[in-house]
């Protein structure tokens with residue numbers, strides 16, 4: 001059997017994979033088993049922020065792999081402590097819990113909000129207000145937090161304790177906070193899986209205001225938007241928000257699995273020994289790679305992400321067959337006249353890989369994509385989208 005046949009025979013059928021077997025990559029390019037080269041505008045769904053086989057990141061990981069690939073959270077290790085310090089310094093938040101994925105980072109946020117509600121209000125204050133169209137992962141509590149019914153069906157009953165309101169509906173948010181006994185508001189600043197839908201500054205500030213007045217925690221899910229993706233270290237920062245909990249994953253790993261839940265002043269001491277844990281969380285090799293990622297997100301690097309994102313977006317806006325371009329930095333959603341799935345297939349035929357989010361073509365290229373690669377990507381996308 002070849003790779004595709006083995007995959008079909010032996011791997012649980014949760015993914016509708018593209019008919020491509022990838023073997024290796026370098027920079028913004030990846031190759032398939034037939035030696036075909038693709039410009040990858042998906043970066044492993046926003047993970048490979050320095051592209052494939054980045055030398056600095058690989059060196060950081062391999063140096064640690066050869067020393068201490070894994071131990072356990074029964075012991076202290078340097079990469080894990082250094083990474084926590086780097087994240088705290090970058091954000092002004094106070095403490096970090098490490099796990100292995102975005103969903104787990106959100107599970108930790110949800111558990112923390114519940115424990116905080118119990119301790120600072122009373123046990124029935126466990127509800128978390130989330131937004132329709134939001135996506136927070138596929139584990140059971142993260143799934144209940146995800147405001148999209150299509151992911152819920154087949155897995156009912158949902159974990160209780162979530163109240164969903166419409167994004168941009170500040171009044172609805174206010175009503176939910178008044179009518180339910182709540183611990184937190186949880187949101188993404190740009191709903192990624194929901195179709196690259198940015199929330200307005202007005203709504204984000206209103207959500208922070210509701211959280212403040214009703215004494216709720218503000219949880220910002222930065223799993224997709226974080227790590228420079230939108231041109232800021234975390235996407236909430238340019239809005240001046242002060243979240244109590246921030247969740248991070250994807251690009252933080254730079255190519256290896258990691259999740260992080262960051263706690264502010266009000267939540268830093270909520271989790272205590274035995275209340276949460278993860279065997280692999282804080283793994284030294286993964287943390288060494290993440291430390292390299294965080295260290296390279298300088299103001300100059302982030303400004304370049306914004307510039308490149310604007311270059312790509314403006315090369316696509318108004319082109320034939322393109323209805324709109326949403327998003328910020330190098331997180332873009334392109335609404336095309338042709339169905340997004342057809343556009344992706346045609347792009348693949350032209351040697352370009354991209355993603356889908358709802359009815360849009362989603363672009364999450366490596367943050368190191370060059371100007372020439374952006375021009376090439378824009379040319380191919382425009383050609384494919386034109387009638």
Ligand SMILES: Cc1ncc(COP(=O)(O)O)c(C=O)c1O
Nearest residue numbers: 101102103135136137192223224
């Ligand atoms: C905003 C957001 N939160 C959480 C997740 C879940 O992350 P993971 O797939 O690492 O569990 C995702 C994944 O796409 C995401 O975009």
